[in-house]
Structure formats: structure tokens, C-alpha cells
Amino acid sequence: MERRKENVLLFPFMAKSHIIPFLALAQQIERKGYTITFVNTSINIKKLQKFLPSNSSIRLLEIPFNAAEHGLPPEAENSDSLPYKLVLRILEASSCLEQPFRKLLADLVEGNGGGEKPVCVVADFIFDWTAHVAHEFGVFHAIFSCTGGYGMACYYSMWLNLPHKHTESQEFMLPDFPEAGKFHVTQLSPALLVAQEDDPFTTFQRKNLPNWSKSDGILFNTFEEIDKRGLTYFRRKLGIPVLAVGPILLSEYDRSRIGRKPAISPASCIEWLNKKQPNSVLFISFGSQNTISASQMLQLAKALDSSRTNFIWVVRPPLGHDMDADFVPQDWLPEGFVQHIEDQEMGLIVEKWGPQMEILSHKSTAAFLSNCGWNSVLESLKNGVPLIGWPMAAEQYYNAKVLVEEAGVCVEVARGTCFEVRQEEIMEKIELVMGDNYKSKEIKRKACEIKELIKDATRDEESYKGSSVKAMEELFISASLSKEKTDV
Numbered sequence: 001m002e003r004r005k006e007n008v009l010l011f012p013f014m015a016k017s018h019i020i021p022f023l024a025l026a027q028q029i030e031r032k033g034y035t036i037t038f039v040n041t042s043i044n045i046k047k048l049q050k051f052l053p054s055n056s057s058i059r060l061l062e063i064p065f066n067a068a069e070h071g072l073p074p075e076a077e078n079s080d081s082l083p084y085k086l087v088l089r090i091l092e093a094s095s096c097l098e099q100p101f102r103k104l105l106a107d108l109v110e111g112n113g114g115g116e117k118p119v120c121v122v123a124d125f126i127f128d129w130t131a132h133v134a135h136e137f138g139v140f141h142a143i144f145s146c147t148g149g150y151g152m153a154c155y156y157s158m159w160l161n162l163p164h165k166h167t168e169s170q171e172f173m174l175p176d177f178p179e180a181g182k183f184h185v186t187q188l189s190p191a192l193l194v195a196q197e198d199d200p201f202t203t204f205q206r207k208n209l210p211n212w213s214k215s216d217g218i219l220f221n222t223f224e225e226i227d228k229r230g231l232t233y234f235r236r237k238l239g240i241p242v243l244a245v246g247p248i249l250l251s252e253y254d255r256s257r258i259g260r261k262p263a264i265s266p267a268s269c270i271e272w273l274n275k276k277q278p279n280s281v282l283f284i285s286f287g288s289q290n291t292i293s294a295s296q297m298l299q300l301a302k303a304l305d306s307s308r309t310n311f312i313w314v315v316r317p318p319l320g321h322d323m324d325a326d327f328v329p330q331d332w333l334p335e336g337f338v339q340h341i342e343d344q345e346m347g348l349i350v351e352k353w354g355p356q357m358e359i360l361s362h363k364s365t366a367a368f369l370s371n372c373g374w375n376s377v378l379e380s381l382k383n384g385v386p387l388i389g390w391p392m393a394a395e396q397y398y399n400a401k402v403l404v405e406e407a408g409v410c411v412e413v414a415r416g417t418c419f420e421v422r423q424e425e426i427m428e429k430i431e432l433v434m435g436d437n438y439k440s441k442e443i444k445r446k447a448c449e450i451k452e453l454i455k456d457a458t459r460d461e462e463s464y465k466g467s468s469v470k471a472m473e474e475l476f477i478s479a480s481l482s483k484e485k486t487d488v
Contacts, residue, residue, distance in 0.1 A: 006480070007116040009108070010144075011039040011101070013094065013124040014065075015079040017288060019044060021146035021221055021375065024250040025122070026058055028472075035116060039104065041065040041097075043077040063100045070096070080289055081324055084191070088201055091126065098129050102136070109137045120479040122219070125152075128211035135214075138486035140479040143215045147374045148222040149230025149244065150402040151395035154180055156237075158192055159205035165195075177233050180398075181405065186415045187397040213238040216482065217475060221246035221374065223457035224467040226381075226407060226450060241478065243471040247378040247454060251357070264348075266355040269312065270362065272348050276310050279366040279444070282388075282434060283359050285314040287373040290392045293417050294318040294332055301333045303426035304347065305340070309434060310364075311347045314354040319417050323352070360385050366444075367433045369413070372399040381409065384451035386443040388433050390414045409447045411439075 008029050012022035019040065026036045036058040038048070045062045052058060067076040070093035072086060079087050109117045120140045123130035134141035145152055157163075157174040164172050164185055171182050185193070195202045212218060217240055224231065224244045234242045273281060284300075286292065292300070297318050304311050315329045329349050330338050341347035356376070359365055360383045368380045369388040377399055380387055387410040389400035403410035413429040414421045432439050459466040465473070 006119040006476075007035045007037055007108070009037045009039060009105070009118040009121045011121065011123045011127060011130060012144075013079075013126040014041055014044055014077050014090065017080065017373075017375075018124055018126075018146060019048075020250055021248060022122075022124070022144065023048070024248045025144060025219075025221075025245075027056075027250070028248055030056070030058060032472075032476075034119075034476075035059070037061055037108070037118065039063055039101070041077040043075055061104060063097055063104060065093075065097060065100075067093075069093075088204070091204055092200070094126060095129060097127070098133060101130065102133050105133060105137055105139070109139070119483050120476070125212065125218075126208065128208045128214070131211070131214045131216075138482075140482040141215050142475060142479075143212055143218040144221075145218065146221045147395055148377070148399060148402075149220045149227040149234065149242075150180070150406075151230065151374060151399040152220070153177060153230040153233040153237075154183075154398035154401075155395040156209055157233075158188070159195070159202065160209060162192075162195055162197070162202070164188060164192075165197075176237065179229055180233075181401075183401075187391075187401065189393050189397065190416075190418070213240060215240060217241040217243060217478065219243050219245050219471075219475065221248050221378070223247065223454060224471070225453045225457060229402075229406070241474070243475055244457075245468050245472045245475070247382055247458070247468075249357075249375065249378060249382070262353045262355045263351040264354060266358040269348070269350075269355055269359055272312070273359070273362045273364040275345070276364040278363045280310050280434075281362075281364045282309050282311040282367050282369060282430060283356075283365050283385075284311060284369040285354060285356060285376070286316070286371040286390065286392065287376060289323075290371045290373075291316045291319055291323060291417075292390075292392075293320075296414075296417065296421050297332050298334060299421050299423045300426055301337050303423040303430065305334070305337065306423065307427045307430050308346065309430055312350060312354065312359055313347065314350045314352065314356075316352050327351075367430075369430075372396045372403065372410070374399055377403065378454075381447060381450045382454050384444075384448040386410065386433055386447040388413050388429055392416055407446065407450065409443055409450060411443070 010022050010026050012018040026038055030036050038058050039061045042062045045060045048060055068074050079090050118139050121134040122142045122144050125143050125145045131141045157177045161175055170185050174180050191201055222244045223246055231242050316323050317327045318332055338349055357379055360379050365385055368385050370376045372389045372391045389410045389412045391397040391400045400412055411429050411433050413426055457466040457468040460469045
């Protein structure tokens with residue numbers, strides 16, 4: 001494809017869960033013929049340099065960041081493995097990138113950076129200050145949120161209003177988002193539960209979130225047909241174009257190159273799945289940054305054993321233990337459990353990381369027990385696989401809520417990690433989704449309907465363009481018109 005001169009600058013927050021969706025967005029924009037400049041801190045850029053395909057034209061640019069100056073470990077340029085108090089610190093420290101980003105953008109605009117002036121800056125929703133910097137140079141600015149619209153709308157409203165602090169009830173409504181329905185205190189992340197009007201995390205959120213309205217548009221990794229309520233909230237709240245451009249997903253091959261390599265090869269997983277009947281396997285994984293407690297892990301294992309369900313379980317060290325440390329799954333599972341399920345050929349235990357997209361796309365996979373992180377949700381629904389939700393952090397609780405109440409493709413089994421869960425409850429929900437009953441058939445039917453909606457939203461043909469394709473085109477039409485005005 002002939003490469004355009006238009007340069008699109010992408011700038012994600014320093015976390016794998018943000019960098020990977022931004023990289024998927026970069027590849028999608030690159031396929032449209034644009035030049036891509038991908039900005040991040042030195043350590044993150046060096047990792048990306050090793051894994052980008054040789055035929056990629058994505059240009060990587062480093063922005064200076066000294067973690068130690070902000071009370072962080074010397075090489076802490078990624079929030080994924082940091083404890084909560086240091087995650088807040090790296091969020092606050094990220095504002096120090098404003099001046100280096102201004103210089104980087106000035107060099108590009110003035111032709112000193114070895115690249116074309118950007119037609120558009122697409123920045124992370126955490127970097128609210130990038131809109132002001134882009135506008136200083138007459139550059140169109142958009143925010144990219146790797147979340148869905150509804151989940152982020154609830155998250156946004158929760159932090160701005162702290163509605164649970166203004167009632168004695170266990171249930172409450174969002175004052176500026178009543179159409180979202182009722183919420184329960186169990187749908188609050190640990191950070192929100194302890195939030196106060198003047199605590200540091202609330203202060204950061206209340207500074208950052210309202211500034212989204214200063215951007216020229218916001219992109220969500222979702223599609224219009226499933227997410228109207230959340231997208232409508234932001235259109236009303238922000239008064240700027242709100243565009244659903246997803247699903248935008250990195251391939252398993254690219255993700256394994258950039259992230260951690262699976263502990264088991266995709267071929268081995270496929271070989272195991274090929275021996276199972278269609279729609280007979282439960283896939284279990286709680287995302288890249290979440291894990292359950294030791295007692296919850298024990299109850300889940302007992303439930304799987306008693307239910308006689310075929311399963312693939314990505315097991316990580318339980319809550320309170322280093323998820324990156326070496327560990328033996330047997331140490332945290334019932335005695336003899338691993339040997340028993342292997343002898344029965346009932347289950348496959350995968351340590352830490354598994355080839356998620358290959359598993360979800362296999363005909364034997366019937367359901368996904370997930371923390372309802374949005375990327376995992378999209379990967380599941382793209383393959384018509386319903387979910388069993390166990391949300392644990394951030395907007396995951398609200399993703400699960402909309403999947404249960406509106407989409408009808410999910411059943412919640414638990415919320416959070418700070419409570420005991422019984423094997424009987426887990427077995428009941430597994431049977432509800434995996435069994436031969438009316439509810440399971442309805443959930444599967446609705447998941448397959450959404451699979452077709454995703455296909456339609458992302459169709460890009462001469463005779464037909466889906467809603468997400470048209471939304472992406474709208475972004476670049478607006479950016480080009482803005483550029484023409486500033487060039488006059």
C-alpha cells in the first residue's frame with residue numbers, strides 16, 4: 001500500500017494493558033496508509049523495538065522519564081507490577097511528561113524530529129494535558145480509551161460524584177447517569193470504596209476526567225450496536241464527537257511477541273481442545289493484572305472437580321503473592337487435584353499465561369470465566385463465547401453489569417477478592433451457562449448475535465462500511481479539515 005504523508009502520533013499510558021490496545025490501534029491506522037509515530041518512555045520503547053514485525057513502518061520515539069525522581073523504583077516505567085500506592089504515584093508522575101512531550105511535538109511540527117507534522121495526536125485518557133499541548137501547535141487531538149463506553153461512563157460518574165458516600169443504603173444511583181440503573185456497594189472497586197473527597201486518587205481523577213472535554217474527540221474500543229447507553233452519556237457529558245471504533249484487538253501472535261509468552265504453545269492447546277466435544281470446555285483466566293485469593297482458588301478447583309466440567313484454567317499465584325514469581329500451581333490447589341484432572345483428561349492447568357485468542361476461537365470452548373476486562377470481553381464476544389463474570393477492579397464491575405442486564409451474554413459468579421465464595425455457588429453458575437437448559441441456550445444465542453454484530457461493525461468493503469469503520473473515517477476527516485484550517 002502506498003504510504004500517505006499524514007503522520008498520526010499515538011501516546012499511551014505506561015502500562016501493558018494500555019500499550020497493547022494502542023499498538024493494535026496503530027496497526028489498524030497503519031493499514032489505512034498513514035504514517036505512525038508511537039511515543040513512550042525509554043524502557044517501554046526498547047521492549048517494543050524487539051517485538052515489532054520487521055515489515056512494520058511504525059516509528060518509535062522515546063520520551064524521557066526518571067522514575068527515581070518520583071519515589072518509584074529506578075526502572076518503574078510500567079504500572080503493571082506496581083503495588084497500589086505506587087500506581088497512584090506513577091499516575092501523578094505522568095504529568096511531568098508534559099514538557100518533554102511539548103518539545104517532542106515541537107520538533108515534529110518544525111521538521112526537526114525526522115518525521116512529518118502530525119495530522120492528529122491520539123493520546124491516552126490518563127494524559128488529559130496532551131490536548132492543551134497539541135492545540136498549542138494547531139494539531140487535532142483525540143483521546144483513545146481502551147475500554148467500553150458503558151463501563152467507562154459508570155467509572156467516570158462514580159469518581160466525579162462518589163454517590164455511595166451520600167447514602168446509607170447499600171444500593172444507589174448515579175446522579176448524572178440514571179439510565180445506568182441501580183448499583184450495589186459490591187460493584188465498587190477497593191479504591192472507590194475507600195475514596196474520600198480529598199484523597200489523592202480522587203483528586204487525580206477529578207482533575208483528569210473533566211478535561212476530556214477539551215479534546216477534539218474521544219475514541220472507544222467498542223461498537224455502536226452494543227454500547228449506545230455509555231456512548232450517549234459521553235456525548236451528553238463532554239459535548240465532543242464520541243466515536244466507537246472497535247473492536248480493536250492485537251493478534252495472539254503479536255501480543256505474545258510484545259507481552260509475556262504463554263506457558264503452553266497454542267498448538268498444544270489446540271491438540272487438547274480437539275479431543276473435546278464442541279461447546280464443552282470452560283476457559284478460565286482473570287486477565288494480566290488480577291488474581292483471586294488462595295481460599296477462592298481452592299473453592300473454584302473443588303467446583304470444577306465436582307461439576308465434571310472440561311476446563312482450561314490459567315492459574316497464577318493467589319492474592320498477596322508476586323504474580324511474576326516462579327510458583328508451582330499444585331501448592332495452591334487441593335491435594336492430588338492436578339494429577340486427578342490430568343488422569344481423567346478433564347482439565348488443563350496453564351501457568352500464568354495462556355494463548356487466549358486461540359482458546360476462545362476453538363469450537364470446543366463453550367464459555368469464559370473472566371474478570372470482564374474489556375479486551376477479554378471483546379475477544380470472547382468476537383467468537384460468540386458467553387461469559388461467567390468475576391469482576392475485580394476498575395470498570396470491570398460495570399462491564400459485567402451491562403453484559404448481564406443489557407446484552408444478556410453473561411452470568412455473574414462473584415465480585416471482587418475480599419470475600420469467601422462457596423463451591424456450590426460456582427457450580428450453580430457454571431451449570432447455568434454450560435448446561436443443557438433454556439438459560440444456557442439463550443446466552444449462547446445472544447453471544448452469537450453479538451458475534452455477527454461485530455462482523456458487521458468492522459466490515460470494510462467497497463459497497464458497505466460498518467459503523468466502526470465509518471467512525472474511524474470520521475476521525476481522520478475531522479483531523480484533515482482541522483489541519484487545512486491551521487495551514488491556511
